Amino acid sequence: MLNLSFWVLLLPLLGFLILGLVGRIMSRAVILAIAWGACGLAFLFATMSFFSMLGTTPPSAHTIDQVVYTWVNSGTLHIIFGQLLDPLSATMLMVITGVGLLIHIYSAGYMEHDPGFWRFFSFLNFFIFAMVLLVTADNFLFLLIGWALVGLASFLLIGFWYQRHAAVAAAQKALVINVIGDFGLLLAIFLIFSSFGSLNYYDVFSKLGAATAGSTTITAICLLLFVACAAKSAQLPLYMWLPDAMEGPTPVSALIHAATMVTAGVYLVARANPLFEQAPIALNTVAAIGGATALFAATIALFQLDIKRVLAYSTISQLGYMFMSEGVHNYSGGIFHLTTHAYFKALLFLGAGAVIHALSGEQDIRQMGGLRRRLPITFWTFLIAALAISGIPPLAGFWSKDEILSSLLAQATTTGNLWFYILWGAGLLTAGLTAFYMFRLLLGIFMGNYRGGDYVHEAPPVMTVPLIILAVLSVIGGFAGSFGLIGLARWQPLANFLAPLVATVHGPEVPLGLEWTSTALSIGLDVLGIFGAWVLYRRGFAYKENRNPLYQLVLHKYYVDEALSLLIVRPALAVGRAATRWLEGGVFDGGGRNLALLLRGTSTMLRRPQTGYVRNYALAILLGAVLIIVYYAVRG
Amino acid sequence: MPLSAYLIMSAILFSIGVVGVLIRRSPLVIFMSIELMLNAVNLSFVAFSKFLDTADGQMFVFLVLTVAAAEVVVGLAIIVSIFRTRRTIDVDEMNALRG
């Protein structure tokens, strides 16, 4: 089996270094050649490895663990950087490099007029490198390193337009929240190492068994890992950074905050699924938070007025779906939704980028409308993506969402637990809401009256070709999922592919009738959502001031950011100011000053005997002599 | 007379000299007080010479005498040169080393 994962890792790194060091003086053509070349070759090698893996017959031979570099080899501590190429990492690599390549191409058009062109592409390559490192690492330590590096890439790219204060603030916010997640991951690594003595995936997983099931240590490990996932994948309560991250350029939002980086959390849960299988409490937590987040974010997305904010909350909501799936033991379902979501969400973002590019930076949908005739390609691809995310068959989103809902229902019927029914209901409701706000966005942008000038034109081919490719993928991408619905239960290529790695592939089966009910309900809700949006926004978006307090609450995103600012940020700043004034000014500076004053005071006191009068000195001498004589007299 | 009588005499003269050094402000009188102290000590030496029946005490007195002479010469020269520059010979005026 061909394993080119090392080159997939190395090429973007080289691209980053070259562009970073000398990109400033290169011409556009050379920059694009290096950036596209690095990502393109990485995609090529990833594809070659993928197909070679498909061609290798015994599925157990699909795994290769290749040592790249032995870092620490002392006593019982062995830290070896190795690359793991197995079905899960191969799938992730395809998504990362594939969508990454499309976005590299798109960015050439979008960032055309930006003076930081070379910087953008070097950061993009760096991101690809970091993400590849994350998914191909064969041990938790290098996973952490990749995790932190993608956080860094996110920071650099969110704050790309660093002269804008809002961008820098957003980048800082993202980094701070991500670091909370990094901390959780670090603690989990400590626990893993102390419990299992190694950080390598296979070493750890092979030590799990009936004896370790349900232990509190493993539950703690899984919960800490999920903290990291919640931070990276913007789940409750660490989601606040993702809407603000829309300050970055739209290709960045498409690549990092839709398709790839935020999915790292989903990847981690799937990768560590043997651990999660042993901690039911943690798994239920994953499902619960996923469900809550999905519904919560969908409600916020209903009323947002900025294109990218709507899409950001939509991403948070869809990530909740993926975690819900993984929470009911359907890891391959989560990964499946990850791939389909990557297609249509990236498409949505790139389409939004085309609209923003055409309107020279306008992002408020109250200023848009009637762009259907002027941006035709954008309109049709956006429509396909909206249909896909709404779960309309036979587009990709339908298959993945349906699989998630059916596995939720399966878990509910098997365990009989009310909460799983509630989760299933939440999933259905969210699907309906998703359809509604997505079509609200679509209609608001493309229907109604045109409000802009005359210079609005369609995007150049370098931007529209990736849109078309992604649209095609959004249509056919669902066919890698399970066809059990229509009676072809044996057709589930992705699940079979991932089978050696995940615990339960063929989860508890739902009786076909019940499954059809669930599917019918979800399609029904989706159509209802679309219809509702059509009724309200058929003639475009007409913004009316609404003083309803409930509306205001949701419009302001439940005032979460304001609450955080009040509860955490202001006290922290106050502590900092107090420390500067009292601690530094009073104690450190003051200590030095007071020491000097003390010395000066004592020296002033000690100078008093130096009167300058010789007679005083003589008196002192006499005094000393008399004292000695008296002492001898007394002593006898 | 017992030895202690002479020694007490010497002690009295010495103390008078010491007090004179401390309370007078003219350097000349201070110098004279110092001479008084030296002479008191000479008296002790001679008394011991008599009572220990040895000539060493008197030898010492001889040397002290010589040294006192040399010291007076130099000291008075210094006082004169100070007077030439400062026009005053009050010891309390020379307090430039005050801290």
Added chain:
Amino acid sequence: MTSTLAIQISFLVLAIASTASALGVIIFKNAVYSALSLILTLLFLALFYLQLGAMFIAIVQILIYAGAIMVLFLFVVTMLAPDASESEVRDPLRWQRIIAGVLGAALVGTLSYLLFTGAAAQGNVTNAGANSLSYMVHTRGDIEAFGLALFHGFAFPFEVTSLLIVVAILGALVFGRRT
């Protein structure tokens, strides 16, 4: 017996006189009076030396100390404002007198106490025989005894003092220059 009584009476008289003139040195405001008091004290001390049998030293005291050194003193005193009274300027150190008096009294008191209660002076002859002073005086006479002691035991210091005197003269010359 009478000689002892005479010695005691003469000692007492000399003691009172020398104490009075010593006090005069430090009390007189006029520097010339102080110098004259000092000369008187030196004379009384010479009489003490006579009483103690140190003939040569007594003569030398009068000749050198009173005759040369004090004359030098008087030269300088009369040259430098002899009539200046110190009480013209206010004394910056008022406590000095009191403390000096106290300390002086303490010094005398303590020394006297020590001398009274210390080991009694035996008047022993630590070196008997040929080195004994009284013997030498008895056999050779005062001056010869003194001379023998000086040039036999103390020849080197004697020579060094001549060097000392040369240095003192040079020092005086240097300080006395008009620059």
